[in-house]
Amino acid sequence: MADRFVTIATFNDVTEAHILKGRLEAEGILCFLGDEHIVGAQPFYSVAVGGVKLKVTAQDEEEARAILSKIQGGTSEFLYTDDLELAPPMQEHVQARTCPVCGSDNISEEKYNKTVFSISYLLLGFPVPFLSRKFICYNCGHHWKAK
Structure with a gap:
């Protein structure tokens, strides 16, 4: 059965929508942006089409809303694990x-x-x-x- 998508946020700016979409994808939540190309090509159409819509699956809606509220509230502290392999500083090679x-x-x-x-x-x-x-x-x- 196909998943039903739910709009959890709308944005007037395509860039802001992409940033939050990336954050949700980093958390493993399947999402996509609706009307991003219309607003990107003609920013003044944003009001007419209802802005850029951030959509997630219905089963991930609650978790996605919690993440967005943390980010928009300014209380997001995402801790990274220590097993990440970071690139060495470029100055070592110069x-x-x-x-x-x-x-x-x-x-x-x-x-x-x-x-x-x-x-x-x-x-x-x-x-x-x-x-x-x-x-x-x-x-x-x-x-x-x-x-």
Whole structure:
């Protein structure tokens, strides 16, 4: 037998509806949004169609309403389990570089040769990216190539 869907909330903003839909899906509740495309394409039609409707199955209605009331009341404290595997910080993979002349870390990497990039764009109509791993120090102005 097909599940009956119940509208538990309506929104004038598609983004807000998607955020709460994601929260319910994270809790394992099957839900979908009604009239989201109409309101997304023509936001002024929101009043005419009754807004974006957040719908859940009839058997999950009570649990979904409880979650929404927690979120909208500002008392939601969702505790995550400790068995989640988090991604390592990106800074561990980035090698710290400093200027060899002044020792400053206020540097920038130039990945493309700007001269070749500009000339190829003028002559060919599209840029040809020749890789050139050069660094520039903003404190002393020193340029050097990566080894």
